[in-house]
Amino acid sequence: MPKPTRPESVYFFGTCLIDLFYPEAGLAGMELLKRQGVKVVFPPKQTCCGQPARNNGYQDEARAVARLQLDAFPGDRPIVVPSGSCAGMMKTHYPEMFEGTPDHERAVAFSKRVYELTEFLVDVLGVRLEDKGRPVTVTWHPSCHSQREAGVVEQPKALLRMLSNVTLVENPREKECCGFGGAFAVRQAEISAAMVADKVASIEDTGATQVVSGDCGCLMNITGAAEKARKGFTGRHIAEFILERCHGR
Amino acid sequence: MAADAGKLEFGAKAHVALNDPKLRANFRRAMDGLMAKRTIQFADEAEWTSLRARGAMVRANALARLPELLEQLEANCLKNGIQVHWAETTQEANAIVLGILEAAGAKTVIKGKSMVTEEMHLNAHLEKHGITPVESDLGEYIIQLAGEAPSHIVMPCIHKNKAEIAELFHDKIADQPYTENVDELTAAARKALRGAFAGADAGISGVNFAVAETGTLVLIENEGNGRLSTTLPPLHIAVTGIEKVLEKLDDVPPLLSLLPRSATGQPITTYVNMISSPRKDGEKDGPKAVHLVLLDNGRSRVHGDSELRDTLRCIRCAACMNHCPVYTRVGGHTYTFTYPGPIGKLLTPQIEGLDCAGDQPHASTLCRACADVCPVQIPIPDLLVRLRTEAVRPTSPDAVKGAGSSATTGETLGWKGWTLLYGSPLLYRIGTRMLGWFGNLMPSSAPMLKQWTSVRTKPKFAPKSLHELAREKGFCDE
Ligand code: SF4
Numbered sequence: 001m002p003k004p005t006r007p008e009s010v011y012f013f014g015t016c017l018i019d020l021f022y023p024e025a026g027l028a029g030m031e032l033l034k035r036q037g038v039k040v041v042f043p044p045k046q047t048c049c050g051q052p053a054r055n056n057g058y059q060d061e062a063r064a065v066a067r068l069q070l071d072a073f074p075g076d077r078p079i080v081v082p083s084g085s086c087a088g089m090m091k092t093h094y095p096e097m098f099e100g101t102p103d104h105e106r107a108v109a110f111s112k113r114v115y116e117l118t119e120f121l122v123d124v125l126g127v128r129l130e131d132k133g134r135p136v137t138v139t140w141h142p143s144c145h146s147q148r149e150a151g152v153v154e155q156p157k158a159l160l161r162m163l164s165n166v167t168l169v170e171n172p173r174e175k176e177c178c179g180f181g182g183a184f185a186v187r188q189a190e191i192s193a194a195m196v197a198d199k200v201a202s203i204e205d206t207g208a209t210q211v212v213s214g215d216c217g218c219l220m221n222i223t224g225a226a227e228k229a230r231k232g233f234t235g236r237h238i239a240e241f242i243l244e245r246c247h248g249r
Numbered sequence: 250m251a252a253d254a255g256k257l258e259f260g261a262k263a264h265v266a267l268n269d270p271k272l273r274a275n276f277r278r279a280m281d282g283l284m285a286k287r288t289i290q291f292a293d294e295a296e297w298t299s300l301r302a303r304g305a306m307v308r309a310n311a312l313a314r315l316p317e318l319l320e321q322l323e324a325n326c327l328k329n330g331i332q333v334h335w336a337e338t339t340q341e342a343n344a345i346v347l348g349i350l351e352a353a354g355a356k357t358v359i360k361g362k363s364m365v366t367e368e369m370h371l372n373a374h375l376e377k378h379g380i381t382p383v384e385s386d387l388g389e390y391i392i393q394l395a396g397e398a399p400s401h402i403v404m405p406c407i408h409k410n411k412a413e414i415a416e417l418f419h420d421k422i423a424d425q426p427y428t429e430n431v432d433e434l435t436a437a438a439r440k441a442l443r444g445a446f447a448g449a450d451a452g453i454s455g456v457n458f459a460v461a462e463t464g465t466l467v468l469i470e471n472e473g474n475g476r477l478s479t480t481l482p483p484l485h486i487a488v489t490g491i492e493k494v495l496e497k498l499d500d501v502p503p504l505l506s507l508l509p510r511s512a513t514g515q516p517i518t519t520y521v522n523m524i525s526s527p528r529k530d531g532e533k534d535g536p537k538a539v540h541l542v543l544l545d546n547g548r549s550r551v552h553g554d555s556e557l558r559d560t561l562r563c564i565r566c567a568a569c570m571n572h573c574p575v576y577t578r579v580g581g582h583t584y585t586f587t588y589p590g591p592i593g594k595l596l597t598p599q600i601e602g603l604d605c606a607g608d609q610p611h612a613s614t615l616c617r618a619c620a621d622v623c624p625v626q627i628p629i630p631d632l633l634v635r636l637r638t639e640a641v642r643p644t645s646p647d648a649v650k651g652a653g654s655s656a657t658t659g660e661t662l663g664w665k666g667w668t669l670l671y672g673s674p675l676l677y678r679i680g681t682r683m684l685g686w687f688g689n690l691m692p693s694s695a696p697m698l699k700q701w702t703s704v705r706t707k708p709k710f711a712p713k714s715l716h717e718l719a720r721e722k723g724f725c726d727e
Contacts, residue, residue, distance in 0.1 A: 012719075012724065014716070014719070016671070018715055019681060019714045019715040019716060020681060020684060020685070020688075020710055020711065020714060021708050021709065021710060021711060022711070023711045023714055023715035023717075023718050024711075026715040026718075026719075027718050027719070027722065030719070030722075040724055041724065041725070041726070041727060042715075042716075042719040042724040044674065044678075044716060044720065044725050045674040046674075047671040047672070047674065048671045050671075052667070053664055053667065053668070054634065055615060055634060055637070056637060056641075056664070057634065057637030057638035057639075057640060057641045057642060058638075058641065058642065058664045059638055059642065061664045061665070061667065061668040064668050064672045065668060065672050068671075068672055068673075068674070072674075144615075144616035144617055144618070145615075145617070148616070148617035148620070148621055175618070176574055176618075177574045177614050177616035177618065179614060180614065181613070181614025181615060181616070182614075183611075184611070184613070184614045184615075185700070185701060186697045186700045186701060187611050188260075188263070188575075188611065189700035189701075190260075190263060190264055190267055191263055191575055191578060191612070192614075193704040194273075194578045195574055195575075195578065195614075196704065196705070197704070198578075220705075220708050221705065224701075224705030224706045224707075224708065225704055225705045227705070227706045228702075228704060228705050228706050
């Protein structure tokens with residue numbers, strides 16, 4: 001695929017989870033883009049990609065909320081999303097969700113403008129990072145949807161490897177789901193608990209003091225379980241992690 | 250079965266399985282091994298991509314012409330001397346098999362591995378009528394001795410470790426000393442089975458692929474027991490689902506490669522049997538009569554829906570369960586019905602009804618590990634979402650058995666409220682601001698939070714939302 005050209009400005013889709021629980025991660029994502037000389041616009045009408053309703057079988061509701069996002073992000077600016085899961089939803093499911101409706105064409109065009117944040121930083125902006133932080137050992141947790149829906153696998157790790165004082169240790173069970181799955185964590189609470197316990201153990205086994213991820217759903221699950229079990233590692237969204245190391249915020 | 254039985258059982262059985270450390274270790278170890286072996290087989294990404302596209306196409310093409318191909322299969326089988334029987338339900342299929350056996354005066358039956366006969370509960374039916382079935386696949390033999398159902402569609406006794414099998418053999422096989430030596434255990438089974446083969450009045454097997462063009466039944470296996478079951482006794486009955494048909498012989502090779510590589514990480518199975526007729530005049534071996542029983546059991550209905558039809562592409566390789574983070578932790582028996590794992594939670598509710606197994610489509614994080622490895626590209630997570638939709642908001646009253654059975658006023662209202670909030674920028678702004686102010690006052694015992702906080706800390710609402718911070722920092726300006 002030809003490399004997309006560097007745009008003057010981008011839209012930022014903050015995601016509903018970040019909006020309520022991790023606004024600093026969203027802000028860090030916007031700062032990173034801004035520091036690359038790209039104008040960032042956060043449309044205030046935005047809310048949620050609609051994934052919760054879709055995954056639970058409420059398609060009309062999902063479409064209604066998704067349609068609001070189609071309205072909130074007009075034109076042809078790229079839409080950058082600090083979550084592989086929401087980006088995956090918009091990239092892969094918007095076209096099929098609107099099939100046979102008057103919004104289909106719009107939804108297809110929209111889906112093609114969506115980029116996961118690290119994907120945009122690496123593939124479109126070609127960023128170089130200069131690490132100013134202290135030495136630290138981290139491991140990466142990819143969300144299932146970032147790997148298998150949004151198709152983002154190497155970009156976040158490439159960014160972490162650019163940081164000279166960061167040692168990235170691979171988790172052999174990296175690709176395995178952390179057990180979040182939205183309503184799954186409540187509907188199948190015991191299975192979800194078993195999955196996150198295994199995920200926490202596999203992160204602990206890497207010896208990393210921090211787990212970095214591009215998805216706050218996974219982070220809420222993993223760090224929540226690690227905290228409750230008093231494990232020795234913390235979690236960070238990749239945007240905040242990079243911003244802090246490179247720009248000392 | 251009561252409407253809620255399947256539903257209740259999944260959660261209750263998962264609870265038991267999750268608290269059985271030995272079972273969990275058995276599954277974890279086995280699935281880790283199978284995943285590693287499969288990875289080696291498909292190291293060449295380009296080869297994998299093109300081969301699975303071919304596999305998916307071959308299966309999709311066959312399903313697109315299913316009624317026609319089934320007629321062609323029947324005609325060609327008859328031409329070859331194979332008698333063909335159609336069964337709408339498992340009861341009908343059981344009656345057909347029993348009828349054939351009784352007509353032949355058969356008392357003992359040797360069986361090759363067949364998941365469709367598990368779906369029919371054929372063994373129990375035969376036993377009730379005085380016929381003794383003996384499973385000859387080693388894994389099936391073990392679970393038959395234990396009186397259990399398969400926990401995996403390729404490795405039926407994967408839930409047992411060596412010590413458990415050693416104990417079982419010692420207990421159930423006369424004069425068998427306790428040993429964990431695999432060769433000795435296999436030899437013990439072989440010795441017991443040899444007699445069963447020699448004395449069997451009939452053989453029953455499954456079918457991997459039924460080729461319409463030639464009327465050939467393809468059966469793959471590793472132990473040679475499939476070949477013995479289908480050639481040694483004077484009567485062979487093959488039982489299969491109607492979806493296993495392929496257009497032509499040329500369609501077989503890609504699947505013969507995809508199936509074992511996906512299943513056990515073998516480049517090819519030890520035995521590939523192509524059964525095309527009973528023993529002909531002048532031939533020295535082979536059964537005198539061959540019957541093919543084609544079972545529908547809800548498959549036609551699945552086939553009738555252009556999206557859910559993809560379910561029927563399945564070639565039963567089990568890669569989806571080997572890679573499933575839920576299956577790995579709860580094991581096969583938690584799924585109650587014959588087919589466990591991702592393909593089970595997709596197929597079972599369609600066959601048994603959403604009112605009976607409606608919880609299964611929800612026993613998934615939609616992580617897509619299954620879709621990633623499925624050799625015939627079944628979009629399992631998307632079809633699970635479709636079933637979740639049918640359960641609460643049927644697209645048509647009879648698209649799926651038991652559609653609409655999970656709809657509750659409370660849940661529907663909840664999603665209406667959600668849509669109101671997330672569908673209106675103004676209400677969203679007010680709502681999120683309130684959550685920022687008061688959300689953290691919610692007690693951990695609140696609905697949903699209770700399950701969440703059983704193993705995790707309570708999530709904290711940020712004092713200011715990203716919407717507010719973005720506005721303050723000037724990101725909202727055009
Ligand atoms: S659904 Fe796909 S991966 Fe699962 S058993 Fe069937 S063919 Fe194999």
